Amino acid sequence: MNEKILILGGGGREHALCAALEAAGAEVYGFPGNAGFTRVFAPEADATSGLRNILRQTRFDFVVLGSEQPAADGQTDLIRNEFPEVFVVGPSQSAARLESSKAFAKRLMQKYGVPTARYDEFSDPRAAENHIRRRFSEGAKKIVVKADGLAAGKGVVVAESPDEAVAAACAMLDGTLFGAAGKNVVVEAFLDGVEASVFILTDGQDYLLLPSATDYKRRFDGHTGPNTGGMGAVSPSPHLDDALLQSIVEKIIGPTLAAIRAENLEYPGFLFFGLMICGGEPYVLEYNVRLGDPETQAILPRIVSPSLLEMFKALRDGRLGRVKLEISPQTAVTVVCVSAGYPGKHTTGEIVAGLENVALPVYLAGARRDENGRVRTAGGRVLAVTGLGDDLADARQAAYQAVAKICFESIDFRRDVGMF
Ligand code: AMP
Ligand code: GLY
Secondary structure, X not given: OOOEEEEEEXXXXXXXXXXXXXXXXXXXXXXXXXXXXXXXXXXXXXXXXXXXXXXXXXXXXXXXXXXXXXXXXXXXXXXXXXXXXXXXXXXXXXXXXXXXXXXXXXXXXXXXXXXXXXXXXXXXXXXXXXXXXXXXXXXXXXXXXXXXXXXXXXXXXXXXXXXXXXXXXXXXXXXXXXXXXXXXXXXXXXOOOEEEEEEEEEOOOOEEEOOOEEEEEEEEOOOEEEEEEEEEEEEOOOOOOHHHHHXXXXXXXXXXXXXXXXXXXXXXXXXXXXXXXXXXXEEEEEEEOOOOOOHHHHHHHHEEEOOHHHHHHHHHOOOHHHXXXXXXXXXXXXXXXXXXXXXXXXXXXXXXXXXXXXXXXXXXXXXXXXXXXXXXXXXXXXEEEEEEEOOHHHHHHHHHHHHOOOEOOXXXXXXXXXXX
């Protein structure tokens, strides 16, 4: 009998997970999923009780965390406690603090010697202001202010003047910017370098090093405009070579897993290291307790063997250390197609045409099927296309040729993904 897998989430990343698991023969369901899923459970106002009802009615082999929120909300613990026969790919609520509390993550990095930007933590606006003004007067050119809690990817302000940094810290601390997520702030040194993302699947002891990636965060070409969840991604990251990867393994992955074990954090799942490479040395900007979006859409197509399903079984059965990953030497370029106003106000309900003309992987995100089965836009990030090629130029060409065949009225995308 095929394994039954429930994926929590409904973005492009979750569709990419779904596609990889279906290709391995699994029966995959999304909660809530999107138009890319064959089988979905409708969203519920109370996600936790909705999840409980689903698991009471259907016997799943695996539940896979797409985004961090279900773990931060305690859903991974709920499943482990109430449905022990289901294997959850995702950390406990306590372990998810690696992402859900920046202060927790920074303290852990400091305690276990993981390289990261120097930082201080504040809950009092006066103290934050004094510190920020002192740092600038000591010569800092920029300073990074982060809300402690989850703020939908928007909780980071890179400030170029003391007034801007103080305003951000105060707006976080008085709750106007992110509510409770800003009750504490982390003020950290600005790191000047290039960014790369490294991903592992781990049980806290052993791990598989997945393909690396670099994402395109800013909305417009030339790295301009607002920060978004990611307008594109390239795998492997061109900023990492073998020597740097080795140093990441030794200085970052090893000590982080040692920390996870020493702190008794329950961690079967994906762990995402958001890195800044400065002067040839890697520093952790952030941990995420899940894969990236749109990095997932770029990295999964490069995993030749074993299948994602085999990896999850090895994770469940304590065999991760014996799995040998084969990664394709090809380059992947993922281009995200959005509704023009994204990340601000944008339209929905537009017909998405041309999908049948595209042979490459297309990962749907903010997309739903109407009563006639047609795909319509239903969010800012509508879909992503991944091109593979022998080099960056080939992969770019494949991706953009496919994007040119897809159309909806307000379609927009960055033209420079892969041009660095
Ligand atoms: P985070 O959510 O911590 O990854 O931050 C979001 C983005 O802010 C990162 O991807 C970086 O582009 C930027 N950022 C965060 N921390 C720093 C830092 N210490 N120095 C420079 N840029 C940063
Ligand atoms: N693309 C960045 C993230 O998923 O957090």
